[in-house]
Amino acid sequence: MGRHGENIRKRKDGRWEARYIQRYTEDGKAVYRYIYGKSYQEAKEKRKKEQDSVQQEEKMHEGPLLKITFGQVAKEWLSARQNAVKESTYALYTQTIRKHLLPDLADVSVMSLNEIFLQQFLQKKLTEGRLDGKGGLSDKTVSDIRSVLKMILAYGYSIGFTNLSGIHLSVSSVRPPQIKVLTREEQEKLEKAIFKEKSPFYLGIMLSLYTGLRIGEVCALQWGDFDFKAGTVSISKTVIRIQNTDPYAKNRTKVLVEKPKTNCSNRVIPLPDALLPYYRENRREDNVYVLTGTTHYMEPRACLQKYKKFLQKAGIRDYNFHVLRHTFATRCVENDFDVKSLSEIMGHSNVTITMQRYVHPSLEQKRTQMNKLSFKVKSESK
Secondary structure (H helix, E strand, O other): OOOOOOOOOEEEOOOEEEEEEEEEEEOOOEEEEEEEEHHHHHHHHHHHHHHHHHHHHHHHHOHHHOOOEHHHHHHHHHHHHHHOOOOOHHHHHHHHHHHHHHHHHOOOHHHHHHHHHHHHHHHHHHHHHHOOOOOOOOOOHHHHHHHHHHHHHHHHOOOOOHHHHHOOOOOOOOOHHHHHHOOOOHHHHHHHHHHOOOOOHHHHEEEEEHOOOOHHHHHOOOHHHOOOOEEEEEOOEEEEEOHHHHHHHOOOEEEEEEEOOOOOOOOEEEEEOHHHHHHOOOOOOOOOOOOOOOOOOOOHHHHHHHHHHHHHHHOOOOOOOOOOOHHHHHHHHHHOOOOHHHHHHHOOOHHHHHHHOOOOOHHHHHHHHHHHHHHHHHHHHH
8 A cells, every 4th residue: 555645566476666857848748657665664764765866866967857947846736636535625736836836936937945945935934825915814824825835745756756755845934823712791692692582593503502513514514413212413424515626617605514523523412411402302203404493404604604693782792703612612522521531522633722712711711720829828837
């Protein structure tokens, strides 16, 4: 089996085969060569030696390899990934390359790329990367750009560009994160407003507030996902709007119902006992979506619009839907919730993600913790 992204695989005869590009023809087509070894490491080392020799030869004689651009390698990598990832992932890769990488790097020679140049490119995205010229991109967007860029560089190295080996790229934040959670007063106000409404949509809001579901997961939720005997809800799908990668499509975007973003996002969540009666009362047929009360789902964009109108009507500040997820995690920690259990309920791969991204102690919570220390000091001084 091949090792992902390295173009090295084990043959049926037991030998390891490493592929690399020996040269490019004048019209830009790759000519591959194969190196064999008794072990993975031997094949990799022999290929590295051959690649260094090829690049040195290209530099000395200004061969076709010098003319290969980042844009060519990026498009070749994208084509190779199309059938290996989910459609939404492929759409994200496509959008990132077209919108953020090709405008600046398309015509840059791959052999001229180095860590300093690429690090400056990423840092510039943070300060002036927006297409409208109104400042920089978010840390999350630049981090996504970096991830795609790293995968393209790894692919470029695997096909013969040894200058791409060892390039380390990082994203240095230029802005502190703006994380918001509902105050306890705002949460209480929101809950009271929800229970005054009869539409199933508002039960979806409550579910996100008390289970940390993402907006796409709430939109995809059907009554068949509930197990009222066990008191649980199963999360196995999400609704997502993606860029349409078909250049001939009439619409620029389309909506998909697919599996969650990671395996950890497939999960079974126990529901609080206090909420179960409200969901039992509103229970419908298994194929009915919770938010709409019909067999048709509500897409995230429409859900967000309706949610914000509800906040305005209830007299609550404007918050995005993801604040409900942040609020859930924060309240859990404030109530001494087991962090490992919380991480699994949130659908995270590890506890660190939960603590760093979603737990935001309030000033009151910090004061409570500090007073515990003060009480201990006072007791020991007697």
